[in-house]
Amino acid sequence: xxxxxxxxxxxxxxxxxxxxxxxxxxxxxxxxxxxxxxxxxxxxxxxxxxxxxxxxxxxxxxxxxxxxxxxxxxxxxxxxxxxxxxxxxxxxxxxxxxxxxxxxxxxxxxxxx
Amino acid sequence: xxxxxxxxxxxxxxxxxxxxxxxxxxxxxxxxxxxxxxxxxxxxxxxxxxxxxxxxxxxxxxxxxxxxxxxxxxxxxxxxxxxxxxxxxxxxxxxxxxxxxxxxxxxxxx
Numbered sequence: 001x002x003x004x005x006x007x008x009x010x011x012x013x014x015x016x017x018x019x020x021x022x023x024x025x026x027x028x029x030x031x032x033x034x035x036x037x038x039x040x041x042x043x044x045x046x047x048x049x050x051x052x053x054x055x056x057x058x059x060x061x062x063x064x065x066x067x068x069x070x071x072x073x074x075x076x077x078x079x080x081x082x083x084x085x086x087x088x089x090x091x092x093x094x095x096x097x098x099x100x101x102x103x104x105x106x107x108x109x110x111x112x113x
Numbered sequence: 114x115x116x117x118x119x120x121x122x123x124x125x126x127x128x129x130x131x132x133x134x135x136x137x138x139x140x141x142x143x144x145x146x147x148x149x150x151x152x153x154x155x156x157x158x159x160x161x162x163x164x165x166x167x168x169x170x171x172x173x174x175x176x177x178x179x180x181x182x183x184x185x186x187x188x189x190x191x192x193x194x195x196x197x198x199x200x201x202x203x204x205x206x207x208x209x210x211x212x213x214x215x216x217x218x219x220x221x222x223x
Binding site: 004006034036041042043044045046049089091099100101102103104105106 | 117144146148153154155156157158161163171172203205207208211212213214215216217
């Protein structure tokens with residue numbers, strides 16, 4: 001039972017345009033959401049997070065939107081750069097600081113120069 | 114400050130062999146965990162620890178043992194390796210926003 005789903009295994013975007021990565025979850029108890037970025041042969045690195053009390057969090061080129069009623073979150077990257085090419089995982093936990101994360105299956109983003 | 118260090122980076126085991134994946138962190142984090150990454154499955158939690166002497170099971174604990182005798186180290190033991198344990202293993206320690214991951218151990222069981 002996949003509680004966190006990323007339905008797009010891959011996405012290609014032109015450099016300079018907006019990249020939108022989507023994530024859906026089924027467990028309404030999830031309260032805190034994170035995005036991780038992963039390059040080949042490296043561990044995932046934390047990108048941005050959002051608490052369920054917010055509907056938007058922004059950090060530079062990265063913005064995460066949360067729609068609790070739809071159990072949906074999205075990561076916007078604008079403008080997209082070649083270095084953004086990586087696999088992106090969304091993850092959820094029951095509260096901030098909880099040690100147990102549930103990950104989605106990942107979306108491979110390719111930025112086309 | 115090395116962060117989270119995993120050894121080895123690669124390992125090939127025969128079915129039935131045992132081995133220990135090492136993980137060490139130098140950030141004095143209490144929370145540490147082990148995840149495995151498989152194609153199409155994302156990362157799944159194997160075991161985690163909230164401090165020295167305390168461990169608990171995650172989503173896929175069968176076939177794995179852990180211990181936490183110090184804050185710094187959190188080894189993962191495979192007692193009798195099976196082909197289903199072929200995967201990439203990540204150790205992580207928890208920061209304020211989430212986990213800091215090691216670079217992974219790619220394990221193949223033949």
